[in-house]
Amino acid sequence: MKILVCISNVPDTTTRIKFTEGDASIDATGIQWVINPWDELSLTRALELKDDPATGIKSVTVAHVGPASSEPTIRKALAIGADDGIRINSESADAFFVAAQLADVAGKEKFDIIMCGIESSDYNGSLVGGMIAEFLGIPSVSAVSGIKIENGSPVVTREIDGGKEIVTVPVPFVAIVQKGIAKEPRIASMRGIMLARTKPIKVFEPVPAEPLTQVISLAKPAPRSACRFIDAENPSQLIELLQNEAKVI
Amino acid sequence: MSVLVYTENWDGKFKKLSYELVSYGAGVAGMINGSLTVLSIGKVDDEELKTLGSYGAQKILSIDNENLKVFDSQAYASVIAEIATREKTTVIIIANNNSGKAVAPRLSVRLKAGIGSGVNKLPVNVNPFTVNKRAYSGNAFAHLVIKSDVKILTLAQNSFDPVTTPNNAIIEKADVSVDKSLIRTEVKEVLKQSGKLLLTDADIVVSGGRGMKSPDNWAPLLELAEALGAATACSRPVSDEGWRPHEEHTGQTGKIIAPNLYIAVGISGATQHLAGVSSSKYIVAINNDKNAPIFEAAQYGIVGDAMKILPKLAEAVKNK
Ligand SMILES: Cc1cc2nc3c(=O)[nH]c(=O)nc-3n(C[C@H](O)[C@H](O)[C@H](O)COP(=O)(O)OP(=O)(O)OC[C@H]3O[C@@H](n4cnc5c(N)ncnc54)[C@H](O)[C@@H]3O)c2cc1C
Ligand SMILES: Nc1ncnc2c1ncn2[C@@H]1O[C@H](COP(=O)(O)O)[C@@H](O)[C@H]1O
Helix, strand or coil: CEEEEECCEEECCCCCCCECHHHCCECCCCCCEEECHHHHHHHHHHHHHHHCHHHCCCEEEEEEECCHHHHHHHHHHHHHCCCEEEEECCCCCCHHHHHHHHHHHHHHCCCCEEEEECCCCCCCCCCHHHHHHHHHCCCEEEEEEEEEEECCEEEEEEEECCEEEEEECCCCEEEEECCCCCCCCCCCCHHHHHHHCCCCEEEECCCCCCCCEEEEEEECCCCCCCCEECCCCCCHHHHHHHHHCCCCC | CEEEEEECCECCECCHHHHHHHHHHHHHHHHHCCEEEEEEECCCCHHHHHHHHCECCCEEEEECCHHHCCCCHHHHHHHHHHHHHHCCCCEEEEECCHHHHHHHHHHHHHHCCEEEEEECCCCCEECCEEEEEEEHHHCEEEEEEECCCCEEEEECCCCCCCCCECCCCEEEECCCCCCHHHCCCEEEEEEECCCCCCCCCCCEEEEECHHHCCHHHCHHHHHHHHHHCCEEEECHHHHHCCCCCHHHEECCCCECCCCCEEEEECCCCCHHHHHHHCCCCEEEEEECCCCCCHHHHCCEEEECCHHHHHHHHHHHHHHC
């Protein structure tokens, strides 16, 4: 079996976001780009599965929709341990466009398990994984917090309101992963970084797909009012304020 | 022009989220001068279905089909798409929760309908159709134009107050054909705790961080939560250490919540933590470091030792 891990690159999660003139996009100066945290965890789990010969997983490929300038993100994933990379040479116009590209590649290259994160930390869409599955007409499991392979078939844990379900699903399918999928992201070793330089990255040109949405501007959330401090010796005053001023209890 | 709201049910009952969705749908229907239809899938009795009418639904479609007993996103998306097409829907509204996130993107591809995901306010404009959506994990908002004829919006839970607008909605039993070949996921086992207030449903949340020092120190926090009728949450290191269960982890990589009141105890207020709680209507911070960033996000704060303050707060709640 072959696993495809879809990776997006996002500003480091501690970045203080600034906008360009006209608030049309974010100001990329000084931004540290990282692999979206969920995708890093997907990749980690995919590699753990491949490490265990009993799973029959033969390869782990990463795919990214982005211009040549985002290749370092793919190299990083190769350094962590992916076997090869695919880049679809285009800006990511919207989730529908990106999913159309990834679905095309996933279908042509016949991957069995396609892993996506529950959301990218920049666009916060929670869309691409489900869209890939629908484009391909294959099952998807959302909110996946665990994947095992038992007797050659995937057994997946998904989170539901107030609990979990253990689900079986035939391949090919899309796993949309969240917390729990792997404990800590695997990091690149020195040897991994050396090896990554010679691992192949295939570049595909995009297939036609009309974006359905467009971001026209960005804005900062309204600033919160200043904090009102309550004397630590008299905490009951807080309860009174919450009751009579904020009216939330 | 019409709006279609899909709400799931929980063992045959709706919850506040359902009424938030219907109220939001009524708001959007008003903006586009359209009608509002609400779709329910599963076994729900008429008495319960009728409650949706109180929030502005004009028509309630109820589908109870054997093949939809188990939630499969592919099958559900095909059914919702069929109803949307039949009803000539222009805007579809779904919850931005686990099942909504599973269904909405599939529906988008089926109907070639653009999505505004995780919205928390009515659209800014309907022509062009523009919504405000969360971006950069709460550090920004994006004005998003949806260009397709059919639009899908997924609504963040607890972000839109239910509004009662009494309406004598008609209830119709709808029939759909369910392609059984679409149902390929099979549930082997369900592990569910019942009776506990879900973190995502709670109006009040009391949350503990590393400043609580040890898992043995949680009793006064639980006592305050109990007195307030609140759910409990925690920061990531607390769940990573196993001090508290994983379901309680809030933040960018945990649950994203928007209660009316979030009380952060011994939590420093890292951006990744705030990403999950910054939509709370009120944030209270209790921290012994007056420079902790959590105070920048909070409206009320107490600088001091959590262990001393928590019991006094619980006491004050009980006496109020
Ligand atoms: C990719 C990524 C994703 C992440 N996702 C999340 C996430 O989803 N959620 C999350 O929470 N974190 C997340 N983090 C971690 C985050 O960066 C912080 O490390 C974490 O939130 C800190 O948790 P804390 O506030 O409990 O602990 P600390 O930062 O250690 O803060 C403890 C606080 O307690 C106070 N304190 C100490 N003693 C007392 C006392 N006696 N009484 C009162 N106050 C006291 C201290 O002043 C301090 O402010 C993520 C990090 C990364 C890199
Ligand atoms: N440009 C991209 N290239 C590859 N994968 C992507 C891209 N954008 C999003 N994804 C995948 O889709 C997931 C969810 O992203 P989103 O729907 O944008 O929140 C991410 O965690 C990635 O797995």
